Amino acid sequence: MLTKNGTKPNTARALAVASALAFFISACSAENGADTSTDGSSASGDTDTNVEGVTFQHPTIEGLNLEFEKQPEHLVMDCYAYSALEHLDITPDAVFGYDCDNPWVMGDTDISEVEQIGKDGEIDMEKLAQLRPDAVIGHGDADGWSWFDDDVNKQLTSVTTFIPLPDGDSIEENLDGTEKLGEFLGADLSDEKLSTAREDFKSAKEDFSKAVEGKELDFMLTSPTKEMLYTAVGFNHANFLEELGANIVGAQPPAEGNPWGKVAWEEASSYPADVILVEGLDEQQPFSAELWDSLPAVENDQLAGWSSKGAMTYYAFAKWLQGLAQQVKEFDKLH
Template sequence: MKFTRAAAQLTALLGAAAVVATGCSTAESTPTAHPSDGEGWSYTTGYGNTITLDAAPKRIVVDAYSAAALWDYGIRPAGIFGYGITGGQATGNADVSTMTIVGNDGEMNMEALADLDPDLVIGYGNSDDPTSWTWWDEPMADKVNTVAPFTAVKFSGVPLPDVLTEYRNLAEALGGDGDAAKADKAAFDANSDRIRKVAAERPDISLLPLNGDSSSLYTGTTKLAQLGYLSGLGVNFSGPDGDTGWADVSWEQVPSYPADIVMQYVRSHEAFAASPVFVRLPAVTAGQVIDWDDKRPNTYGNYAAWFAEVATAMENAREVA
């Protein structure tokens, strides 16, 4: 089974592209799948649209975030694209060397994608169009859908556990082992409880999530799924909040957001080390700094390990704000 053959795909995408028809979208839908039983295969995404094929998909192409999330369930994609491929920032345990890279960052190599002849393309969805990757424009989304239907994972504005659950459901629909991460799920729950406990015992401990480079500086807000989840566990975040995941700040403003623990974005080490404000922050001089990354792999194991670091930092922190 193929959505359409590679040669025909490439010819079609060079001309006017037609979007694959999907069902209506409802944000509250629960992802479901119906593995092939001789009558076809379908999967309903978190957006509510249903992807239908004449048989269960065997060759898939995924963004880096989906590669990481699906790999732990035994799914082995044929191709990969998106942000975070190089350096393993977003790919987690996934072995990129076993996949064909069909695009880096926001780009897509349509010839390479068509040559792979995939049954599905999977990635973070676009809230305005669930048949598009969140970083594609409409023409690119149309072209990709002439090769294979795009299957969107809903991640924006969704609680972290729901994102992890959707990836597990999708992996099972693709033939993966939904119980493969059972131990990691138990660790995720246990370390979530540990954070909830220390947040209740030490409500005055505050954390400031910083991200920036030599030209820009941001604080993460609770609109980011992971910070929203931690906030729900009782974690006290310092810094401005807002309607988006990031708030612009200046170094002059940072001291006005006192914190006992500074969360330092994984790619900001060099820039922050050169900042005279950062190195003098009370939490930094006290050695109360932990790494964080809003693009970390959406796996129970990865989050369980990071939650253990957060819990330990909160348990051991001195109040210095």
């Protein structure tokens, strides 16, 4: 489970890997042939092919151009990346990272046949060195994986290329960016299942808009904990639903740092919501706390699930949004 800053949990215990990285550096040669350029050119997600190799222009990080001698074939991914790229028929040699067993992240993706070389913030650098991947793909930015310390990322990116997952300003930008990344890695975007997923996504958007039309329901996207209620105003998911006609409520995000709005439990009722979306909703073992259980949406079972780090594919979003639309049809105005 990720911490509430949405980026970097405290993984001091898990990231004592500097000595293993030294082994990785000695084991990997410069023949991986990857380079990173930030020349300020427009980021389009295009692939440039020439006698010197191929370049991936990152679709959401302007000016990030990742250069390879040839199309990357041997890949290591965090589970967020695999959940997004598996539907594009891109399979890694190994996986690592957070939420590998979280159905809200992995969906239908099965990792049982893929080697797992790390869990949460830990990674087996000796195994990574043996794999000698052409690229490591995961949640992060141009400097590396979100949950490695800066010095670890510097060493990692000195011997292989880190490809950050698309993380732009909207859901649809990221869905498109995922497909561009998949295409660079060899996916056929004309595949019938991908075309069907795009059409299903379009239909799901229309169905959700129809479901909320005229009902004036207030939606709150949350991640509840025993200590505090976190709300996701301003998140891409919240903005996406708002664009489709939902009214979003919750605490405003801070100006910088942790993007989650923080609500003390004593103040939770001051954000009246007809529908509450719970991150990683577990219907078998739902979250429970006295002040949470007294909220009208909880009392009336007007709850649905969502995931801030779910698979960024048209297929996954169509499935989630269509399910939400069906639920909303049965929900009532409570305030």
